[in-house]
Amino acid sequence: MCRHFAYVGPPKPLGELLVRPPHSLYVQSWAPRHQRYGTVNADGFGVGWHADGDPLPARYRRSGPVWGDLSFADLARVVRSGTVLAAVRDATLPGADGEAAAAPFAYGPWLFSHNGAVAGWPDSLAVPARSLPADELLGLEARCDSALVWALLLHRLRAGDEPPQALADTVAEVAAAAPGSRLNLLVTDGTTITATAWGDTLWYLALPGGDGTVVASEPYDDDPRWRRVPDRTLLTASRTDVSLTPLKEPEAARRARPDDVKEPTA
Numbered sequence: 001m002c003r004h005f006a007y008v009g010p011p012k013p014l015g016e017l018l019v020r021p022p023h024s025l026y027v028q029s030w031a032p033r034h035q036r037y038g039t040v041n042a043d044g045f046g047v048g049w050h051a052d053g054d055p056l057p058a059r060y061r062r063s064g065p066v067w068g069d070l071s072f073a074d075l076a077r078v079v080r081s082g083t084v085l086a087a088v089r090d091a092t093l094p095g096a097d098g099e100a101a102a103a104p105f106a107y108g109p110w111l112f113s114h115n116g117a118v119a120g121w122p123d124s125l126a127v128p129a130r131s132l133p134a135d136e137l138l139g140l141e142a143r144c145d146s147a148l149v150w151a152l153l154l155h156r157l158r159a160g161d162e163p164p165q166a167l168a169d170t171v172a173e174v175a176a177a178a179p180g181s182r183l184n185l186l187v188t189d190g191t192t193i194t195a196t197a198w199g200d201t202l203w204y205l206a207l208p209g210g211d212g213t214v215v216a217s218e219p220y221d222d223d224p225r226w227r228r229v230p231d232r233t234l235l236t237a238s239r240t241d242v243s244l245t246p247l248k249e250p251e252a253a254r255r256a257r258p259d260d261v262k263e264p265t266a
Helices: 014-018 069-080 123-130 134-138 144-157 163-177 251-255
Strands: 003-013 045-049 056-064 081-089 105-107 109-116 182-188 193-197 201-205 213-216 233-237 242-246
Touching: 003 014, 003 069, 003 109, 003 182, 003 193, 014 045, 014 069, 014 081, 056 069, 081 109, 081 182, 105 144, 109 144, 123 134, 123 144, 123 163, 134 144, 134 233, 144 182, 163 182, 163 193, 182 213, 193 213, 213 233
Parallel strands: none
Antiparallel strands: 003 081, 003 213, 045 056, 045 081, 105 109, 109 182, 182 193, 193 233, 201 213, 233 242
């Protein structure tokens, strides 16, 4: 399991968002407080951000743990952005993909992260994969479940679906094909954040005075204004507003749903 984070609001240094808080994403790479699957997020990390005047986001990704990258510490001190998406990747099976398997994945204005795992990977997604054009399959950045989930989502975005509909349909498709999957997805287009809570924790913090919105796998501090997103929920957020919509669950996914996530607590 991984941990991920998104912010939209007034420009802030990456370090203020990702490093400085007492339980920041940086700290969650070795000491997460709410992570139920896996313990150390050391198999890569990444951060993506949008800069004023450029429609395409920048990314910085590495295959090792974030705490061992001194260049990231320097970058986080000086880079500022009003839209940030970052993730640390759980220790996982050996593979040759390296930083290509580390979120965020990107295309056009979009940045994407998957916090979770596809049950029965890779066989379980053989049928959904066949729905993708050959060039989109061949263009996968990495041969991991998150990269294919991103390809399924991106196919819908490129066809013109808005992010909330694209995320909801992608989760439904993958959950039906691979019951028991954990599908906390997170995407931003530089203006809004769209996310799903599906099998693991997701929280949001509406900063006071319209100072932005944070969406994360777990709170980065003990501010009592953090709110838990119920499981099987779609979240959409701007810098001033957050809305939550229940997601319809395929029957196969409902039967395979673990008991420990049927009744999430706040």
